[in-house]
Amino acid sequence: MALYNYMYARKHAGKWILRVEDTDATRYVPGAVDGIRSALEWAGLNYDHGPGKDGPHAPYFQSQRLDLYRSYANKLLDSGHAYRCFCSADRLQETREKLARSGSNSTYDKRCLHLTEEDVARRVKAGEKSIVRLNNSNLPNRPAPVDLVFGNVRDAHASLSTDPILLKTDLFPTYHLASVVDDHEMGITHVLRGEEWLPSLPLHLDLYAALRLTPPNFAHFPILLNPDGSKMSKRNGDVQVIDYIRRGWEPSAVLNWLALAGWGARHESPTSPISTSHSHGKLVQGAPDSTTYMSMSDLIDNFDITAMTHRSSSLDPAKLEFLNKHHLTRLWSSEAGLTELAEKGLWKVKEAFPESEYATVNYIKDVIVLLDGRLTNIFDIPKHAPYMFQEPDLSNQQTQSVFKKVDPKEMAAMLDSVKEHVAKLSVDEWGRPSLLDILKKEQEKAILAPKSFMKILRHILTGMKDGPAIVDTMALLGKERTLERLKPYKFESA
Template identity: 30%
Template sequence: MSIRVRFAPSPTGHIHVGNARTALFNYLFAKNMGGKFILRIEDTDLERSTVESENLIYEDLKWLGLDWDEGPIKGGEFGPYRQTERFDIYKKYVDKLLEEGKAYKCFCSKEELEVMKEKALKEGKPPRYNGKCRNLTEEQIQQLENKGLKPSIRFKVEQEEVEVNDIIRGNITFKTDAFGDFIIVRPDGTPVYNFVVVIDDALMKISHVIRGDDHLSNTPKQVLIYNALGFEIPNFAHIPMILGPDHSKLSKRHGDTSVNQFREKGYLPEALFNYLALLSWSHPEEKEILSKEELIKSFTLDRVSKSAAVFDFEKLKWMNGIYIRNKDLVELTKLCIPYLINSGLVSNDYIQENFEKLVKMVESIRDNLEVLSEVSDYLKVYFCMNTDFDDSAKEILGYDTTKSVLVSFKNFVENIDELNEDNYKIAIKEVQKEVKVKGKKLFMAIRVGVSGTTKGPELDKLVVNLGKEEVIKRINQVLNLMGE
């Protein structure tokens, strides 16, 4: 079998992480099996679909590393890949179903349908269509159309049950009396999702339909259409939904939910790729940090759980921190630059003139970073001295040895040509010997003396990156404040 899977988003905005996980599972399955990953744009919702949103989808997928083999932009032999460009194809199959008596025109108004629904509910029955227009004659249809009435097209459901074989959930039997004859074309001529998705998947030779389990209830209707048109039914795999930390469906109230929001916060695409792959899927050896290549090699649908996955924001942040620490330092610095500029901490001119110095600064705080957007807060210490001492800094300044440590350290720095790592180590030893202190009273005194705070970059890197003149200036400032 030729493995072909598809991701078919609606262009209404940035991709939600739930849809991104669906795209990712399709991508991993296709690549693992040597198959094709197809992108199809489902834009039949004309009111909500926009070209701008379509471009956002491309942007999100490319950033995440999900490159499609066929689809818009790239093309392919089974196009077009936008549903609005396939209406002629859909009409052909609608006409076929009408001609064969497998579908019919329905002239019932919204008001009539609402009355039917309420009546069924009162009687304790499923709120389905009662078949009023099922047996209209050609003459009756013509009379109604002559009055200017626009019909919807309904699929005629003849079976009592539909069996769906799902790779993840096994065999499931659906009773058709739960939905009855269903609409496949609206009165305005727009075909509905359950109809067009079958036509598209069949003609694009999709072998496996891997999608969220919120589509499971649509599947029996689609199977009926496959059978009615004589199409081969694909393999279905319905993956569980993603829940928020409170175990309700993941939504905006839980925080960031779109790929773009994670990107803007400073999550690396490799980290989000890795994390999403672990939502309802596990590695055979229970590994958690996995490259794209490792995920492709290991991914199989039989390791996808039936249980919903809980989106753990803290775990994603932890994982992102690991990817940050393993990132090439120069590349990491370049990724940090937009955040530094947006915060007003540096300018483009500063970066051009001090890029190597900036790399060293980023190196000194890399282990503290969990997301790139934190970089400005961590690097602020290099650009301005904090003199609004908090309680922990005041405690250090209150030690009876702090002033002696700062004076001794400053005197040593003033008498060297350059403040580098070697000279810093020598200075520490000299101060230790002269003032006879060590540990917290030594190192924290110097940290507060050069930064005004008890937290920040690794002390040796902080001092060296600040440079001789800045260190002297800052210590003098703190000594003056202590004197006051």
């Protein structure tokens, strides 16, 4: 959701606020806020006001705004739109079970609604713990709910709990009260959040009406699913940003992937309320392909809430790989981008080849260019080009299979001839044109078939069956390393 909020704010020259909703002590996770801020920084999603960026409506931690929520709860109590409930947890549980057995959709019997003012005052003075509930039987009239994504939505109070809790016994607010109060106090004009909050929209609009506040515009976005269609969770799959960081995905590619996963066809906004659950008007424009390369500026320019899909979308890892490859290509097309990628891949190369003298930023830049079009992820450099950082392993099964299909004497003669002519090149002559000329001539006069010639040369130099053009590989390896590898392979006797 951070991405959509960021794009919408930037597209409309607005301000994006990061607010920490930490009013539920049971869900407190040490370091979570720092983790969120680090993830946003990695993604380049810079908020305007929030933790570390105090603005006109600070503080941005809800746990530091408790007096404000209590004052609004008192307003609701004074107007009769809310009441205190002194029921114990055990009684509430018994009541829910009893109502369920009777077939009722209610979750509370409103027992405390009928307490007199004197009873309430006496129990409060005695120090009895209580919660504050919204009085659903005394709600003001208001317009039907309208969502910027789903259009007109059904005013389904039946799906909500009976007289929802607004203030808990610890005097901390629930999300419902805190979000409404903060959105008003902070001047929020648009609330973009997950579809799981759509059933709560009627409740939030009730609170705005009861407090005589103008509600913001709401947009609810369908949730993202795992490839198998299951709901994403922290226990299942890569749903934390740190996972994508550790795997070396480009932030621009991840954002591109996530944005298009929720992009649907653009519809006209509905103009009249209806009684069905969702309505989204006439189709205006089709959705972009989910593998379309889009920079952040492209995403912002084209972002349109009316074009959001109305169905939950699955995240396809293959599409991330495809997009990441294209974002890598765009990045290394500039010197600054190439350096950035090399610096990012350096630690992975050092991890794979700790003794290599070639594990440097400048050399890795050359390897990235060499692997043009082959890299899906910058962390794949060790997998695609280990021979650039260490001597090739010629004992692998594929290389052995190629060598055993060739007469050892013919192979030795071929390598000796190539080595002889390559050795004559000066430092200034060493490069693709000269090497290509030599290999063409050697291939023409070799006894071996052209295909076998190139296979042997590739395996003797890299120990791999495929890779970049062999002349480009030789050019980057350099004269000394190339000559060292162009030596006849010694077959071990059986």
